[in-house]
Amino acid sequence: MSNVAVNQTGAQSGVNGLVDDWTSDKQTYHVPWGKAMMWIFLVSDTFIFTCFLTGYLNVRMTTTEPWPVQSEIFALSFFGSDPIPLILIAIMTFILITSSGTMALAVNFGYRRDKIKTFWLMVATAAFGASFVSMQAFEWSKLILDEGVRPWGNPFGAAQFGSVFFMITGFHGLHVSIGVIYLLIVATKVRKGHYDKKGYEIVEIAGLYWHFVDLVWVFIFAFFYLL
Amino acid sequence: MSSEAGQQHPLGIYYKIWVLLFFLSGCSYAVDFFNVQGGMRWGLVILFMILKAGFIVAIFMHAVWERMALVFTILGPPTVLLLLISFMAVEGNYASGTRYQYMGHDPDAVALTPSDLHGEAGGHEEAAEEH
Numbered sequence: 001m002s003n004v005a006v007n008q009t010g011a012q013s014g015v016n017g018l019v020d021d022w023t024s025d026k027q028t029y030h031v032p033w034g035k036a037m038m039w040i041f042l043v044s045d046t047f048i049f050t051c052f053l054t055g056y057l058n059v060r061m062t063t064t065e066p067w068p069v070q071s072e073i074f075a076l077s078f079f080g081s082d083p084i085p086l087i088l089i090a091i092m093t094f095i096l097i098t099s100s101g102t103m104a105l106a107v108n109f110g111y112r113r114d115k116i117k118t119f120w121l122m123v124a125t126a127a128f129g130a131s132f133v134s135m136q137a138f139e140w141s142k143l144i145l146d147e148g149v150r151p152w153g154n155p156f157g158a159a160q161f162g163s164v165f166f167m168i169t170g171f172h173g174l175h176v177s178i179g180v181i182y183l184l185i186v187a188t189k190v191r192k193g194h195y196d197k198k199g200y201e202i203v204e205i206a207g208l209y210w211h212f213v214d215l216v217w218v219f220i221f222a223f224f225y226l227l
Numbered sequence: 228m229s230s231e232a233g234q235q236h237p238l239g240i241y242y243k244i245w246v247l248l249f250f251l252s253g254c255s256y257a258v259d260f261f262n263v264q265g266g267m268r269w270g271l272v273i274l275f276m277i278l279k280a281g282f283i284v285a286i287f288m289h290a291v292w293e294r295m296a297l298v299f300t301i302l303g304p305p306t307v308l309l310l311l312i313s314f315m316a317v318e319g320n321y322a323s324g325t326r327y328q329y330m331g332h333d334p335d336a337v338a339l340t341p342s343d344l345h346g347e348a349g350g351h352e353e354a355a356e357e358h
Contacts, residue, residue: 029297039301050308054315061319064332071259072340083342090256097252101245104287111235147341157338204234204289211287215280221252222276226259227269 032201035208042212045175049216052168053223059160068156070225073147074139089225092135093217099128100214103183103207110203115190118203122187125210129180136173140166165224172220175213182206234289244286251279 012020029036060067075083106121143149143165151166153159186206189195195202255275258268285291290298327334 029300030294031297036297039297043301043304046305047308050305050311054308054312057312058315058319061316062322062326064323064326064330064334066336066338068338069340071262072342075341086256086259090252093252093256094249097245097248100248100283100287101241104241104245105238107234108236108238108241147344155339155344156341157336208288211283214287215283218276218279218283222255222272226255226272 032199032205034205035201038205038208042208045212045216049168049171049219052171053219056164056168056224059164060158063158063160065158067158068154068161073143073156074225086225088135088139089221092132093221095128095132095135096214096217099125099132100211102128103210107204107207110190110195110200113196113200115193118200119187119191122183122190122203122206126180126183126187129176129183129210129213133173133176133180136169136176140169168220168224172213172216175216179210179213182209234292236289236292240286244282247282248279251275251282255279 071085072083074089075085076087077083102121103125106118106125109117109121148155149162149165151163154162183206186202190200190203252275255272258271258275263271284301290301293301326332
């Protein structure tokens with residue numbers, strides 16, 4: 001009775017089976033492993049951002065103080081004009097979409113092995129990302145210094161507005177900042193020819209991350225700024 | 228179309244989706260700019276949001292060209308989040324109802340705006356409101 005139990009399919013059961021299943025030469029995802037791992041990371045990141053947004057939904061529903069009017073708080077006037085509602089946020093949105101487009105082109109030129117175009121398109125993407133973060137820094141400083149918004153309170157209404165704002169846009173801004181660094185590293189390696197032998201999947205993997213950052217902004221723009 | 232060679236598609240589709248994303252973002256912004264309110268605002272903003280998210284995932288992230296095993300791994304787990312969102316909405320609705328009922332807050336209170344606060348100091352905001 002010292003034999004290891006074997007079931008009808010021939011696979012081992014119990015602990016041996018567990019080891020077998022995880023070590024056998026099977027592949028579920030027919031994509032480069034780096035791409036599968038990036039997707040799994042992005043799925044887990046989706047959970048983090050959804051938890052933040054669901055937390056926002058809950059505090060906004062349950063607070064008994066009136067919720068500040070985003071359209072007026074994020075309005076900006078140019079050269080003494082009347083304040084234009086949400087104009088900076090709209091510009092930031094368009095910048096992020098533009099950067100998503102240049103990234104998609106970079107992925108395409110990467111697979112065509114056009115190193116120069118891939119490099120410059122990735123640098124352009126990173127530059128758009130950096131300008132996005134700068135605008136966010138401007139928006140934060142305006143809110144903190146001029147309007148007196150703090151994570152624990154603000155002069156307009158519900159105190160949760162500040163904590164939700166700094167938490168969600170801060171975490172997204174951190175993603176953009178990391179993405180800028182990541183893109184610049186990959187772009188430099190592309191130009192140096194590091195991927196000539198390995199293949200250019202890495203550009204697509206970096207692109208997945210970047211498009212995800214844009215994707216998260218789509219939801220933040222809708223739920224936090226517009227609704 | 229997915230293979231070892233990676234995702235390789237004509238450039239045209241990227242340009243089309245790019246323009247479409249710009250258009251949809253413009254539409255979302257227009258909802259705020261023209262001050263659409265109520266159910267119409269929610270409906271339009273969420274419609275444009277879902278369309279934008281769908282096109283980014285499907286085309287820019289190549290999900291439509293991936294094999295089904297990967298697509299289900301990506302889209303499957305996040306669907307349980309809909310359950311979390313609906314639970315928190317139900318719970319939030321109940322909590323706010325009891326708070327208004329027992330804690331004596333005014334449900335019709337209106338939030339202050341920057342022009343209310345900087346009225347005296349700014350000057351031009353007040354002038355803008357008079358127009």
